[in-house]
Amino acid sequence: MHSSKSILILSSNSKRYLLSLFSTISSPTQPSNRITLGIDDLLSSIKLNKNQSIYISNRISRLKSLEKPQSVINFLQKTGLSESHVKSAVRGNLQMLFADVEKNLKPKIEYFQQLGIVGSDMGKFLSWSSHVLRFSLEKTLIPNIEFLKKVLCNDKNNNYLIKALIRCGSLIRKFSDSRLARNAAFLESCGIVGSQLSVLMIRQPSLFVMKESIVRDSVSRAVDMGFSLKSKMFVYAMDSTLSLTNETIRRKLELVQSCGISKEESMEMFRISPILLQVSEGKLKFGIEFYLHTVKWPKSVLIRRPSCLMFSMEDRVVPRYKVFQMIMSKRLLGNKVKKLSFSSMLIMTEQRFLKFISRFGEDAEELLVAYRGHDLLVSSKQEFYLPH
Structure with missing residues (x-):
C-alpha cells in the first residue's frame, strides 16, 4: 500500500512517480520489443488528473507484471490506432489497460469493425469514446446499435451510424440510463421522422442524450423563429440554435x-x-x-x-471578386462579359473555378496571381476594394 506521502508526491508530479514506480516492478514476461509505445512511455506522456494517477498507481502496484496493460497497447496499435489516438483512448478509459484483450476488448472492437468503423475512423471513435468499451457487448452495445439503426433509416453501409457514433459515443448507453429512446420518440411525435431524424442525429447526436426539457426547448425555439415543423430546414434550425443563447440570436438579428x-x-x-x-x-x-x-x-x-x-471572405469571396473585376475591366469575355455574374463565380467549386481561369490564355496567369496572391490580411483594406 502507498503512504499518504506517496499519494501527495503522485498528485503533484504523477509522471515522475509513475516512472519510478515502473522501475521497481518486475516484469519478466513483458515484451522486450515494443511496437511504438510502452506502458511507461504512454503514462509519462499523457496528462492524468489526481484521481486517475491514484487509480493507475493502485492498480499497477498490485500487478506482478505489466504484461496485460502492454498487451492492450499493442492490440490498439495493431488495430490501426496512431500513437495520439492510443493516448487519448487510454486517458478516456484507464480501466481498459487492465482488460483482457481476447475476452473483452477484441470481440467489441471486431463488432465495431463489422459495422464499418475501421482505419482512421476507429482511431477517432476510440480516442473520443473509448468509455463505450466498458459496456457489455451483448447487453448494451448490440441492442443499442440495433436501435440506432432503426432510427437511421435508409442508412446504406452504416454511413450515418458511423458519423453519429464518431461524433457522440454516448449514444451507446444502457437504455435504463439513456434518454435516447424517449427523445427520439418525442422528435418523431413532432413530425421529425425518416431522413430528417437521421440528419439531426448526424449533426447533433448529443441532442438525443440530453435532458428531454432541452430537446423540447430546442424545438420551441425553432418554431418561435418562424420555422415550420414541415420544413426540411427545421432540423438545421434546431442544430443552429442548440448551442446559442436567446441573447446571441437576438444580437445577430439586430446586427x-x-x-x-x-x-x-x-x-x-x-x-x-x-x-x-x-x-x-x-x-x-x-x-x-x-x-x-x-x-x-x-x-x-x-x-x-x-x-x-x-463562404470564407479571405480565401474565397474577396479573391474571386478581384478576379471578377479584372475580367470585367479588361473585357476578357468580349461581348459575353455582360453575361458573367459574380454570384455564378462565387458558387463554383475550387476545381471548376481554376478551370474557368485557365480559359483566358495569356491572361490566365495574371488572374491566377490575383486569386492566389491574397495573403495580405483582408483587414488591411488596401487592395481588396473593401467597404469603408
Missing part, C-alpha cells in the same frame, strides 16, 4: 437589421439558411457590407442567397 435589412427580411434570410446563425457577428457584418456596398448587389439578391455569407 443584420443594422445593415439596412428589415426585421422580416432578416428573419427570411435565417429561414432560408438557418446555419447562418452559426456565423460570427464580425463575419456577418463584414460580409453584408461587402456584398451590398462593394459588390453592389441589390438587397433582394443577398436575401435570396444568404448562404453566400458563410
